[in-house]
Amino acid sequence: MPTPATVLLSAPAGWPDAIELRKLIASAGFAVADHSLGAAPAVDFAAVAVAVVATGARVEAAAAQTRRWRAELGDIVVPVLWLAPTSAVAAGLAAGADAVLTDSADAGTLFAQLRAMARTQANASRVAVRAAEARLLGDQLKKALTQLDREQEMARRVQATFLPKSFPQVCGARFHVCYRARHRTGGDFHEVRRLDENHVGFFVGELVGSGASTGGLLGVFVQQSAVLKEITGHSYRIVPPEEVLTTVNRQLVGLGADDVPLVAMLSGVLNAKTGAVTLARAGSPPPVHLPANGSATVWTVPGPFLGTADTTYQPLTGVLKPGDRLLIGTDGTRPDGAPGPGAADRLLDAVTRHRAATGSEFVDAVARELLQHLHHADDFTLLGVEMLP
Structure with missing residues (x-):
């Protein structure tokens, strides 16, 4: 059986009707706790559903006690019902009583009022429990977000260590970059490596739809998977760009994870002596070629995103002339x-x-113009390859 709700009955000491009133309230199915009206010790309202104040002739003492209770309760909801003469109705409501029944009220009205107040207190208690749970959940969420911030910051620092601080100068080839990490953990990455006395390998990539620390760490994984040069004993082999992408793609597919973001990437090898360049592209925007004399054109290189399925990539070859x-x-x-x-x-x-x-002024000028028209918070990377005149 459910535990009956407790009614706190506060009546003047020696009040002749207190015993009968106590029996009447108990007959309605409530447990009754006695309290002497005006008593100084604080009341423990933890188990109280309704507080009933029978004023008798001590209306002022009842008002003072009700005001004190309201101050002690604060945000805790415990309905207060006054049983008082008709002349004390206004005083009871002004002191903080939720309702006032006069001496003429019958038992049915008293019972109905007590049950209504008990329901109100029970509903308020449930709301208070939910509010406490929500505060606890909020605290846990704050801790989780703080931890996530730490992880993002660590991922950002790790990723930053893998971005090149400077580029090699090989023959007449020069490289320049404008890179803007536009959120906490950047999803873009780039690299330029000297492969031998004439060749330079490079790649530019990004993670599409990455979040939290995943973006930075998976970007590092891709960078480490991109092998531009294989060394065997005293010999080496420059890995063609299409093979670089195929290998990275297989590494990503091999992770076997359902939530790995797509990776867009362009890889290339430049013969800095002759200007011969080979490119392979996986889902990234097509590069733009600006000849020394002539109009800029787009070099279209087909290729799907990395990490979608086991596939191969096609190369595009061209020549970068001086200028x-x-x-x-x-x-x-x-x-x-x-x-x-x-x-x-x-x-x-x-x-x-x-x-x-x-040089870098050209790349920066183009980047500044593009940045003015962006309507997103994605990372921004623009790599320029230049053959000196």
């Missing part, structure tokens, strides 16, 4: 940041407008 430049960007260079092939109209326009600039 030529090649710009390679991530999805963050687009106004909407949309992944996939897409168009490169804005990049083409910016390249054309700033073609008079050279």
